[in-house]
Amino acid sequence: MTAREDILAAIRSHGATPRDLPHVPDFPQPAGNLVSLFSAALARLDGATVAQPPAVLTQWMSQAFPDARRVCSAVPEVTGTVDPAGFPDWAAPASLDVTLIRFPLGVAETGSILLTESDLAVTTAAVLASHLVVLLDPVPLEYLVT
Amino acid sequence: MTSAPKARRHWGRAAHIVGPAFQKTTQDVAEEFHRVYDSDPARADPVYLAHVMREHTRPLILAADAGMTGANFAIAETGAIVTVTNEGNADLSANVPALRICSVGIEKVIPGLAELAVFIRLLARSATGERITQYTSHFAAPRAGGEMHVVLVDNGRTERLADERFWPSLKCIRCTACLNTCPVYRRSGGLSYGATYMGPIGIITMPADDVRRYRELPFASTLNGSCAGVCLVHINIHEQIYAWREVMDADGGFSTTKKATMKVAGAVLSSPGPSGRPPRPTARHCGSCRTSPSTAG
Numbered sequence: 557m558t559a560r561e562d563i564l565a566a567i568r569s570h571g572a573t574p575r576d577l578p579h580v581p582d583f584p585q586p587a588g589n590l591v592s593l594f595s596a597a598l599a600r601l602d603g604a605t606v607a608q609p610p611a612v613l614t615q616w617m618s619q620a621f622p623d624a625r626r627v628c629s630a631v632p633e634v635t636g637t638v639d640p641a642g643f644p645d646w647a648a649p650a651s652l653d654v655t656l657i658r659f660p661l662g663v664a665e666t667g668s669i670l671l672t673e674s675d676l677a678v679t680t681a682a683v684l685a686s687h688l689v690v691l692l693d694p695v696p697l698e699y700l701v702t
Numbered sequence: 703m704t705s706a707p708k709a710r711r712h713w714g715r716a717a718h719i720v721g722p723a724f725q726k727t728t729q730d731v732a733e734e735f736h737r738v739y740d741s742d743p744a745r746a747d748p749v750y751l752a753h754v755m756r757e758h759t760r761p762l763i764l765a766a767d768a769g770m771t772g773a774n775f776a777i778a779e780t781g782a783i784v785t786v787t788n789e790g791n792a793d794l795s796a797n798v799p800a801l802r803i804c805s806v807g808i809e810k811v812i813p814g815l816a817e818l819a820v821f822i823r824l825l826a827r828s829a830t831g832e833r834i835t836q837y838t839s840h841f842a843a844p845r846a847g848g849e850m851h852v853v854l855v856d857n858g859r860t861e862r863l864a865d866e867r868f869w870p871s872l873k874c875i876r877c878t879a880c881l882n883t884c885p886v887y888r889r890s891g892g893l894s895y896g897a898t899y900m901g902p903i904g905i906i907t908m909p910a911d912d913v914r915r916y917r918e919l920p921f922a923s924t925l926n927g928s929c930a931g932v933c934l935v936h937i938n939i940h941e942q943i944y945a946w947r948e949v950m951d952a953d954g955g956f957s958t959t960k961k962a963t964m965k966v967a968g969a970v971l972s973s974p975g976p977s978g979r980p981p982r983p984t985a986r987h988c989g990s991c992r993t994s995p996s997t998a999g
Binding site for chain 1: 760763764765790793794797798799800808813816817819820832833834836838845848854856860861863864
């Protein structure tokens with residue numbers, strides 16, 4: 557018998573009486589603009605929102621990060637100095653100054669953003685870079701943590 | 703990593719589950735980093751200290767062949783392991799090395815994403831006062847070119863599950879609300895428990911691991927019930943503490959002298975004095991008094 561089977565057998569034989577799962581309520585969404593709620597929540601995490609997107613993103617990047625030398629851009633609007641598909645391993649992005657990426661989902665309640673491996677094959681490019689710039693369309697903003 | 707255990711040995715055990723070095727000042731940290739990393743002992747600002755730590759530990763992570771994490775939750779619906787951190791330590795350990803190993807207690811398994819949303823809210827708000835931590839990560843499968851192994855740990859949990867008195871302790875999500883409200887913990891600190899888990903939740907979980915080694919812990923409580931009152935997952939902590947005392951008694955944990963002393967103390971403390979109130983304790987201490995949770999409360 558494998559260790560897994562041992563554990564499952566022990567749970568079945570020792571387990572407490574099965575109970576119905578409690579109902580998980582739908583949490584009410586507060587009134588307000590989701591972008592404003594997202595920005596306020598992000599500020600609590602020491603993040604900053606650029607409410608009005610700059611006309612020329614490259615110019616804004618140069619002004620915001622004047623000392624950045626290694627910029628990894630995963631969006632077509634900006635050409636970085638590092639190819640996000642060219643990292644040989646997951647430790648390679650450690651030298652990045654800035655990573656720029658478009659995220660598919662933001663959560664207004666918490667100021668959180670969703671990053672998946674389908675958005676950035678080497679996800680450490682977002683974790684290891686000194687700065688992370690996120691392009692987030694207001695439309696897919698959700699309120700709840702899911 | 704090699705440097706962390708060196709610092710840990712010098713500093714002793716963790717004093718809090720969420721903030722292991724809560725009892726240290728930034729100056730304490732600056733002096734310790736100076737000793738271990740040769741940084742500037744006069745600079746005690748957290749930003750500088752965070753950079754010192756990053757400079758010395760990140761190379762170790764980048765060079766690691768394997769990364770090992772625990773888990774805050776394991777989701778039956780998706781098969782994902784979920785970690786919740788602010789420092790990103792779990793994310794670096796799980797994402798940078800090609801080999802990812804997750805050690806998961808079987809009580810961490812929850813049904814699905816709907817339940818996770820509740821637990822994430824409960825955990826972050828109670829543990830650190832945040833709506834969410836900096837990182838909430840799901841690891842559902844190995845990456846292309848990488849490996850992922852999940853180690854499900856029983857280690858007495860199924861036995862605990864079968865015990866009607868103590869199984870609710872398996873519901874704990876380690877939010878530490880019970881520590882933060884406990885009058886004994888707040889005065890004695892976490893180190894005095896001498897255990898991996900301290901405070902009320904430590905009192906009811908550590909004896910299950912080693913009943914003889916931690917036989918004193920159930921007495922480190924006033925049974926005031928504050929811990930159970932704030933527990934997010936409704937663990938009857940103070941009742942379990944009392945039940946552990948019964949276990950210790952049945953196991954011969956009380957000496958004849960202790961029983962006689964407690965019998966006398968009970969008679970004296972339950973008898974009102976001339977003023978109609980129980981006698982006030984004196985400021986004198988017996989020779990066995992020491993700084994420990996069992997005498998602090």
